[in-house]
Amino acid sequence: MRNIYDIAELAGVSIATVSRVVNDSPKVSEKTKEKVRSVMKEYNYTPNVFARGLGLNSMKTVGIICPDVSDAYMANAISHLEKSLRCYGYNCILYCSGYAYEDKANAVNLILQKRIDALILVGSNYAGDGGDAATEYIRNAANEIPVFLINGYVRDPGIYCILADNYQAIYDVVTDLLETGRRQILFLYNSTSYSALEKIRGYEDALKDNSLPVQEELKVYVPNHRILEVRDSLLQLSEQEHPGFDAVVATEDALAAGAIKYIRAKGLRTPEDICVVGYNNSELAVCCEPELTSVDSQGRVLCEEAVELMMAHLHGQTVRHKKIVPCHLVKRKTTDF
Amino acid sequence: MRNIYDIAELAGVSIATVSRVVNDSPKVSEKTKEKVRSVMKEYNYTPNVFARGLGLNSMKTVGIICPDVSDAYMANAISHLEKSLRCYGYNCILYCSGYAYEDKANAVNLILQKRIDALILVGSNYAGDGGDAATEYIRNAANEIPVFLINGYVRDPGIYCILADNYQAIYDVVTDLLETGRRQILFLYNSTSYSALEKIRGYEDALKDNSLPVQEELKVYVPNHRILEVRDSLLQLSEQEHPGFDAVVATEDALAAGAIKYIRAKGLRTPEDICVVGYNNSELAVCCEPELTSVDSQGRVLCEEAVELMMAHLHGQTVRHKKIVPCHLVKRKTTDF
């Protein structure tokens, strides 16, 4: 493995010139550039990233943290982020933090020490429930490097938020459901993250705007997203005194899949007896039987926007702190509109 | 942001001592360690990773390449790898390469420049079909740093392979199917990667060992893993002259899910008319209706083994070049055994 001195000698120039060629500086004659480049090629020279990092205090690397890559939504997001970042010549270092506050804060602190150029937090879990205490570590991080939240929101300088319009998406879905005559709409969720809160708000507002009461029993929380467990929770619910429902709006496809399993277990039909709407438009949606109507939360768009914003910021431009991307409902067979 | 000189001065020692404390060298008195540590804490000092990398020529980072993190199997693997590696204090840099040969080779070359300590290639796509030309870039990489293949196999020094016993898994499944009287077993695959080849071999051997012929029409290749497209391929097949089948063994749950959709579309029943067995035991398996019997390919175990091997190797121990992990069939409702 040769270094810059070798190349300089081989090319008959100084290391400064080699460095300039590597960085494509305009103040080197095309002729010397040619010469140096050919030598670099011949000896298969690649600059040492550490030394480079030391000098520039940057390794063209951005940190990505998500609670769990094995979650389909996040995996998808990371896939898009990685791709977009690479287009700009940036690498990704990945950290899966888990969901606990302490673990998340810890992950952020650890990854900051890697001298990354920017930090991306995937998933609205990082915004907590919007409370100040829950986001302190994010604000600290933003003091050192720009922080980008995918689908989270923290209002503070240095923090940039790219969000799907989850409020509107749910508002619209519930409104649609109401219009087709559904009256008992179950809201099924498994998180109280920022975006979950937004979805709840959309649900409630749609009801209110149609002069319908918000029934607490119709907002049901399940502790995870395992399909069969969701089904069982619902089954259990139906054995207690529960008002019953003729539609379910879920904050995630897996929950909706659980609802479909429930409907089947009860010998009911969808959409006739109960409509179901999922969220994220994942593989699960089409795997369901019947196939699930689901809102597409535009993960790819969010990620691409985030990277674009980041690049603008890194190049010294001032960028907006918040960007909202509309969702899109993909109608399949579990709804009758 | 302070550096080692500041800390040295503040603590009244030399930078060498600070460095030793940072690296927890045993040849520093507890007393000075205490002192230095307290100063580091007080001023919130963290060593510069670049300078450190320059000196040690390592940043405790391993490169992970997979064709596509948005694939459930790979996302899962990466989740486990990341977790295990972090336990040993290693970071991950991630690269999603896509499936094309050139892109894969390119990814490997790019990531090598990052001076990673080891490289992990996730998915048997990296072994190609076992041909020499298809793995040249892997062997090149292994010349510089140890390479670990998750579910791939390349026999060459410096390359370590951790594999699920896919051959045996399929062999056993097919044998089970045969024992319950199935005779026309469709083998559904969408790749000719190393592990896919192993699975085919398991399928063929099981037939042969039961004195049954291998019918080429029963090995059907589909170009992707989109559930509905798989269904359509099968539907199309049934419209042509095709021997028909009473069981399907798929190399991936999504393909099996497609088969289930097909069965439903034809108005048939599973398992009565057609048994279905999937692979990887993913979320999709339980989302299917009825729930899918699936081979658990032990992704977590594979990854943990890989990291363990890697650490042993990095610590100078000699480790075996190949490790095979048995699979495990998870029986659900699409089979009658």
Place this chain on the structure above:
DNA sequence: CTGAAAGCGCTAACAG
């Protein structure tokens, strides 16, 4: 346009 030289912050002999 090109070169010389001073760091960047840390590690690792080498001396005490």
Place this chain on the structure above:
DNA sequence: CTGTTAGCGCTTTCAG
């Protein structure tokens, strides 16, 4: 046990 010092390979003034 502790300090001195010479790099690690590159970037970047500052002169020419």
